[in-house]
Structure formats: C-alpha cells, structure tokens
Amino acid sequence: MNPVDFPSVSSAEPQRLTKKSISADHPTWCPACGDFAVLACFYKILEKRQLQHENIVTLAGIGCSSRFPYFVNSHGAHFIHGRAVPFASGVSLSRPDTHVFLFGGDGDGFSIGGNHLEHGARKNIRLTYVIMDNFVYGLTKKQTSPTSPIGYRSKTDPTGVIDQPVNPIKKVIAAGATFVARTHATQVAHMMQIMERAMDHDGFSVVECLSECVEFFPGAFDAGNPRKGGRFQTIDEKKWDGTPEDDARHDTTDEVAAYRLADMEFPGLFGVFFEIDRPTKNAMEKKWIDDQRAKNFGLTDREVLQKTFNRMK
C-alpha cells in the first residue's frame, strides 16, 4: 500500500478497544433474540484482536439482523435490501487498510441479494459475511423466507411452506466462496472460533449462523441446541497426522465431501465445511494496477492523461 494514499490520521494515541468503546445504540431486537449473542461475540472478537478502531467497518443490508451497524461503534453503513455485498465489495476493493465485516439475514442474503452473494463469492472479494439465518422474515413479521422449511406456517404460506428451501452452504460453495462455515448462536465458544477463522481468511468468507427468531419461529433451532434436548454436532476436520482415524475426518478443501456434509438432515453439522486458498479479486486488481503503474513509472496522473491525449491529436 502506498503511504501517500492513506495518510496517517492523527498524533493522538489510539485507545484500547473495550466493549464500552465499541458498543453503540442499545439493540432494537426483541428480548431473547438470537442476534444478541452474535453481537456479543463480535464485541469479544474486536476486543480480543484489538484492530485499529477507525479501520473497522461494519456494514449491512436490510432486515432485523441488518440493524447490526447501529449497535457497533465503528465506521458503518446501513445500505439497501440485498445489495450489501456489492456495497461492501466497493469498500473492500478500494480500501485495503480496512477490515470489512458484513452482517445480514437469510432474506437479504439468499433471496433479494442471492445473485450478489454468488458473484461476491465467485470474485473472492476479501470480506467476512455473517448471515444470521432465522428461517423467517422477522422485520416484516412472519413471511416465508428462502430458508423456511417445508411445512412451516407463515403469513404467506398459511397452510405450510411448499417451496424447497435454499441450502445455504451448498449455494455459497457452488458460487465459489473460499471459506464456508456454519454455527449456532447459542453455542458461543464455537461461534467465536468460527467467526475469528472467517475474519482471518484472505478471501470471501461466509458464516451461516442459525439465530432464532423468538417471535415468529420460536424453537426453530432447538434440534441443534443440547440445552433444549438437541444435538450440536461439529465437523471433525482432518489433522493430517497420518493416523487411521484421520481418514474419517473431513478434508475442508474437498468440495464434494463438503456438499455431502451439507446435505445432512436438519440440524446438520456445524463447523468449517470448505476452506481453500484462491487469489482474491483485491489482489488481482492490485496486480493489474501495479503493472499499469510500472509502465507509467514516475508520471503524475496529469502526465498519464496527457500521454493519452497526445495520441488523439
């Protein structure tokens, strides 16, 4: 990065990040909403990792979970429904000095923004996208979402959902995401570990986080919550230790194996399904810029444009 492009900001010493310094408005979510745990987890990660405060960017589209940026005291934007991925891509691609975190729900990500999710993944844009999946439209009060299970009674499917729901993990792997994981908002330690790994991934990292809507789909994720009698089964990742039991473990670079795991019956598995290294668009665009700049080494912008004009005379 060119220091001229990103001048240092102030001589004032940056403050240590604390929960107090990074929390903002009190969340507008319903009491006991799963999203509180995701927010608490994000605070904890920021506190633990001590990122430069002014370089944290919290972004969202529209939905209950997309209110997230108001509750985090960082640079943030609350964009429009479904288009948060390209918006975040603009920030990520043009500001390599920032950490771009994007939060949203299942309607925002898989329905109205489904196309953008796929192309963000395909282009492998460096950002972390946490999709708080509650299987229902909450903000607009109980309509069918793209992840609502068949049979669920919503206001738009009063006799039960009839359309096949999206399989989020398969969708994003197929699209080309380079880090794909799943967690559960009641399993705080796991959620924290997964979100940290996602944040450290150099590429488009997607975390589907099951986050219960206590108002419109209570109990939706009890089957994955041991305290409600369910089973929270995590993916056993390969350790590459040569032991016979390692053979049975999941190779996170194996796309076909990842689909197989993602196809398991609800509540399915939690953990990292897929993780590969593939050059990011950020890096490839930068290489193109560097190559072009090298060809015009030492020229100011005006001189570069003048060169072009000289060819048009």
Added chain:
Amino acid sequence: MSPLLFPETSPLSAETHRADLRPEHIKDAVIRLAGNSQDGIQTAGALLARLAGRSAQDVMTYMTIPSTISGGPSIFQVRVGSGEVLSAGDEADFLVAFYQHSYQDHVDFLRDGGVLLFDSDHVQPNLQDKRFIHVGVPITGLTVEALGGTAKDKGKNIFVLGLLASIFHLDAEKLKALIRERFGGKDESIVNTALIAFQAGYGFPVSDLLSRRYEFEPNLHAREQAQLTMDGNQALAYGLIAAGVRYGAGYPITPWSSVMEILRSELPKYNGMFVQAEDELAAVSLALGFSFAGHLAVTGSAGPGISLKTEAIGWASMAEMPLIVVNVQRGGPSTGLPTNVEQSDLYQAVFGAHGDSPRVVLAASTVEDCFYIALEAARIALKYSTPVFILSDSSLATRIEAFDEPDLQKIMRNPALDLTARPAEYKPYPLDGITRHAPPGSRMLGGKYPVVTGLEHDEWGHPTANPKLHAAMTAKRRQKLRLLAEDIPLPPIHGDAEGDTLMIGWGSTYGPIREAVVKAREMGHRASALHLRHLHPLPGGLNQIFAHFKRIIVVEMNDIGLFGYGQMATILRARFCNPAITSFTKTDGLTFRVREIIEGVFP
C-alpha cells in the same frame, strides 16, 4: 497490373489528372458513407474525422449502427468545414454508396448537384436522374485486385478513403500516418494491406470522372491550440478521469458500454479501479461502496439500467453520498430503440425516485462538453455531497468531433482521501450545514463513529422517525440544491436578448438549434436560443430572460405526453407558470435536422 494503383511509382500522380479541372473552393462538405456495418465504414469515417482535427478543420460525424451483432445497413457521415461545424448536416454533398440498398436508402439525402460516388460492381443507379453527378468506380473489384485474393473485399473502406483523399485534395501523408496509428500494433501485414488499399484508391484517376476540383478553404479561424478528436463517450470517460474520478462500476448496455470499457482499462493507470458488476443494482451499489470509502465514484447506464439503479440512488439522496451517475440515453421505454437517439429520460433523471429525493441533473451539449460536464458533475457532487446525473445520448456517444485540447495543468483534479481525525463535535448530518462524510480510516476524536444510513436519521446518523426531524432533514436535503441553484451561471443567449422567439435546448441538440437561429434570422425572424446545461436545479434568472420573448419554444427529442409539451417544456412550465413556454418535439429516433427545427418552430 495498372500502374494507376501505385501512384508513387507511377508517372501518373493524382495531381496530373486534376490539373485541368476547374477548382471549387469549399468551406464545408458533408460526406455520407453508406454500406453495411461489417465494411468498416466507421473506421474510414473516423480516420477522415481525425485528419480534419489534425488539420485544424472543424469536424462532426454522425453514424447509425444496426443493433444486430454483425451486418446490416449502416452509415457514417462526416462533415468537415473551415468554419464552425455545429451539426452533422441536413443533406449530403457526397454520397458513397457501397450497395444498391445504400443507394436506394440514401440517394434522397443527397443535395441537388451533389456527387454520387458508387461501387459500380454493386450499384446500378438511375443515370437519368440529372440532379446528381454520377461517379462510378469498381470499388470492390479494384480493392480485390490491389490486395490479392485472400483479403477478398476487406479493405474497400480504406480504398474509398484513398478515393476521397484524392477528390478532396486531402493530405495523404497525414492520412497514411493515421492509418499506421490505427492499424499499428497489429500484424505488420495488416498495416501494409491497409496502405496498399489506400494507395489504390488514392491513385485511381477519379478526377477524370469529375468536372470540378474540390479543395477546402484554409481555415481562417484556425486555432493555435492543438485539437483532440474523439467521440462523446471517450470525452466523458477522460473528463471523469480529469475530474478525479478513480473508482466506478457498471454493467454493459448500449450506448453506455464504451465509457465503461475505457474506464476499466484506464483507471488502473491512475491507481484506480472500474468493476464490471453482475448487474445494474450491483454496479450502483459498488459505486456507493467506493463513495462511502471516501472516493468520488461513477456508475452509468442507459435508461433501462438507470431504472434498476433507482433504489440505490434513493439511498444516495438520503445518505447524502456524492456519486456521479451517467445516463447515455437511447430510445425508450423498455428495450426500445437501443441504437437510436432520444431525450426521453429527463423525467427519470429529475423525478425517477421514491420519496422526496433531490438530485442534480446536468446535460452535455457537445462532444467537448462531455469532457467538461464531468468536471462540473464532480465539483457539484463533492461540494453538495449529492448524487449528480450526467445526461448524454447515443448521438453524442458515437459521434466524433475535434475540439481544443483541454489545459490539464489548469483543470486536472487530483483526488485525495480525507482521513483527518474528526473533532469531537463532528456530526455527519448537521442541520445547519452541508454533509461532509468521514470515511472509514478517519479517527473520531469524540469517540463516536458515524453510521451512514438510508433510514431517516438525526444529525449523528441515528435512525429516527421523529416527525419534526423528518421534516427538517427533508428540508436540509432540498435546501442544498437551492444553494446550488445560486451557484450556477445563467447560460448565454445566442442572438439578441429580446425578440419574438427564444428556442430552448438541452443536450445534444445544441448544434442544430444554433444553426437554426442563424437560418431563422436570415429568414427575417427575430429569433434567439438558449441552451441549458444545468437542468435540475435550474439556474436562477431564467424567468427574466423569458420575459423578453413572445414565444419560448423548447426543442427536444421526446414526446409531448398527455399534457401536450415535451419533458423540459413541462418542467419549465411547472416552474415558471409561463404560458408562453411551449415545445417542438419529435420521436423518430433521429437527430434534428436544421430544416426540421425551422419548419417546426416557424411554421
């Protein structure tokens, strides 16, 4: 092999053939090349235009391209003049017809006494038609003969260029240099083939078939400044670069695409980036992400794509985010006439929004203005933290003009991220001032970081539905455009400041309307014209100008709609409640001819 084909080695130069001819000095010539789109007539026409630019002649071109991928009738018209060339010309002095259909479709466009130059291998004109001078040249056969078998008739465009160079006594050396530039970088044999085709055309004794020797008068108004020759989309793209735009995103659509293609290739040279998005919605969203990140960004499209971007532009109005939105208009609605011209997206630019969402709308009048309007759009977007539309259209996008080289030393804006620490009292949405965003990376000394939002908000960006605040914030967003209105100069009046008829134009109709004023005054009408560049908000003081005219007629390329007036006329009538404002409009998808305006405005 005829020695005529290689005049450099031949004792018969074009000069000797022309020596006996009566010289005709011309100020202005309209040359229409009519063929099929795959014949490369655009290439030949563009080379002529660039030659004119280099020779300090004024030039303007006009072309039609079929919206099919390959093939179909197509024309390229070049008007070259020693004075000011304002329009592409109402009728042609020279028509080059490659095919029978080219002849049939365009012969009526040729003026009486004009020259019909036709490919005698393909065209059988009505030689009894004494209105025209018929010049038949076996263009196809001679091209094939000159180039040998493999190239077939590819190259006849350059052969014709050679013919025209000979007829008009053009500078062949300059043209050959342009051919080398145009085809250089490719296979060397391509340059050679083109030069052979050119020589073959140049050496053909066409003057044997002509009764006059055509020669351009030297340009008395020749400017000292160098001329740049380019089309409107190029001018717009380079204008955006000069304006400091380094980031943008778009999606392919005719006739906007070439702006995107240029920026995609050029911006990396300026440490910037242009992203081809998956759709129009993503394109505007990416651009707004760039804006939020602290850059001045651009997105663009044609009408249908702008419709898709509309929701996000509403966010830009609410979040008060600087953004340049280019609309290279075409005929609509829907897919409409993708390769024809229309000015029917004015309402969309001014009103196409949900909620009360003020934005700025500018329109470029010429190819040169496509360059400078980008600078004005950038100035306004940054100063008023607002989305700004630039309206261009397909005729500006594709036509080539020569204009004075801009003084980059004076005008170039170098972008810089403002990441200075913001003081404790910083508010992103102050009610008593214009929004100045603090992009990511700016430390907030008060400890409170801003959220930029599409929800109605208070001065700190917190969402609120407080009735008083919504009213106050709506007024804040409107008020800054009122301030802008005071910051815009009144456009000059072409003609007298009072009279019977004031013609109002906006966008690409600039040239024909100006010519119409000259013609109308010659005819004895007390006519003037005024061309609007800032369409929304309008500059203050227009009503005082209008008061000095009996009739104010807006000449525009859109429909009169249910209220009976064109789109700009309707806006002006609503703004000034002046019944003297009416309009003359048309919707045939073609640029205005001067004659059409005269007949429409002075029936």
